[in-house]
Amino acid sequence: MGGRRLAKPQEDDANKRQNGNERRQQQQQQNTVLARTNTRRGEVQRAMRRTSENVNQVSSQHMIDIPVNKSVYNGYQGRQFSMADQRRAKQQGGNRPSLRVIPIGGLGEMGIGKNMMALEYDNDIIIIDMGFLFPGGDYPGINYITPDITYLEERKHKIRGHVFTHGHLDHVGAFRHFIHRIPAPVYASKFTVGMLQRQMDEATSGFQPNYNVLNPETHERVQLGDSFSIELVRVNHSIPDATAVVIRTPVGVLVDSGDWRFEDAPVDGKKFDLDRMKEIADNEGILMFMNESTNCESEGTHHHGELDIKQSFGQVMENYQNSRIIISCFSSQIHRMQTILEEAQTHGRKVAFAGYSMLQNLEVALRAGVIKIPKDVIMKMDDIIKLPDNKVTIVCTGSQGEFNAVLNRMASGAHKHIKIKQSDVVV
Ligand SMILES: [Zn+2]
Structure with missing residues (x-):
């Protein structure tokens, strides 16, 4: 039980020693350990505390594999981690951050x-x-x-x-x-x-x-x-x-x-x-x-390449040569806008963009250099409405029927420049 030797009583002056001796005699009557030693009380208590720590250490070595918290609410859905588990985790680098x-x-x-x-x-x-x-x-x-x-x-x-x-x-x-x-x-x-x-x-x-x-x-x-x-x-x-x-x-x-x-x-x-x-x-x-997974649960292919869409725009412009063509798309579909511009140029049409967010995004795209705008195709809304119908292409927001978007306002007659008429083609 511990290799420590209890300290020797210190040399005091005669008076103190006498008082101390009286006290010690009283204590010796109460304490069986002290009764057999000449050691001071605090010294013994410290020694006893050390001993009890040793006992805890020794006994815990035998309890190492006994799980502690058996509740399902132990933070690990009831899974038990013994001290051996924890030691193993530490050896495998478990004390590193995860x-x-x-x-x-x-x-x-x-x-x-x-x-x-x-x-x-x-x-x-x-x-x-x-x-x-x-x-x-x-x-x-x-x-x-x-x-x-x-x-x-x-x-x-x-x-x-x-x-x-x-x-x-x-x-x-x-x-x-x-x-x-x-x-x-x-x-x-x-x-x-x-x-x-x-x-x-x-x-x-x-x-x-x-x-x-x-x-x-x-x-x-x-x-x-x-x-x-x-x-x-x-x-x-x-x-x-x-x-x-x-x-x-x-x-x-x-x-x-x-x-x-x-x-x-x-x-x-x-x-x-x-x-x-x-x-x-x-x-x-x-x-x-x-991985993103939008619509991953529905079967089949959903996407047509922009090249297919370009051809479709071409067909529409071909088939409805005398009509105004109004195309709606998302305001961030910059590449779609590029496609429309190219097809319009091929078919001798002008294009006006309508919708605040669409114009804003177009500006961002121009600054970032991600859209190439063909020469003399884009016109302002005020100007394009003065052209004959067969020259007019409008690109606007509202492809999903959003209440406040441009297409909806055109259809309901609330738009400043364009009211959709019977001869118009809406894509
Ligand atoms: Zn996205």
Whole structure:
């Protein structure tokens, strides 16, 4: 029982020793251990405490494999972790920080939108996308729903960067509402940064984000904190400059696909960079692939390439040579607009764009160089209505029958310039 020897009584002056002796005699009557020693009381108690610690240590060695908390509410659904388990985990590096993949919004939720993913490792957090959700008729009076970022606000000192896959609102729509609450540098492709800046034009916070354009063509990498580095990989989608994000972490490589499709002949000639993706998979291995899955449960193919659509526009312009042609599309379908412009030029028509968001996006696209506008095709709305019908093509928002969009206003007679008449062709 412990190799320690009890300390010798110290030499005191005569008086003290006498008083001490009296006290000791009283104590010796009460304490059987002290009764056999000349040692002071505190010394003995310290020795006894040491002994009991030894006893605990020794006895715990025999209890090591006995599970402790048997409740199903033990935090692991009732799974038992013995001390031996914990020792094993430690030997395998269990005391290193682990990577946490935290869907803030968009994953496994009803509706399409509010995509937002956080990755956390040790003292670093990075965030991919900040979308909102158009709630539709289920939430009357609600314009959009944003994710709950409480978790991130509580850890905003750890946030090293925001990465964006592409400029659709279900991926960037909440940016202007959140960036000042969880500030960090922003990374995205050129057009996507343009769309984010456009978002901030409507922000009320006055916050100036730190934008950084990443070039997917050069496989540019950026280190974010100690734990992460990111790289963008080109994908095809219904908006220009869409990318997947490759995230290198201390535990392995993660890929967030963003929204994507395969296109044999993309309008801008920039194909899905499968070669790069394969290179990363072959050389580094991909630990986790986070794939978008919109409509993945419905069977069959849903997509026609932009080339097919270009031919269809050509046919419409051919078949209805004397009519005004009114085409609706999403305001961010820059490549669709490019296609329409090219077909209009071929058929000697002029094009006017209608709708605030469409014009804004067109400007962003021009600045980012992702649209090539043929000469002398675009006209202002005020001017195009003076042309004969066979020269007029209008491109507007409202392809989904949105109440306030341009197409709806044209149809109901509420639009300033255009009222749809019988001879018009609406695509
Ligand atoms: Zn998208």
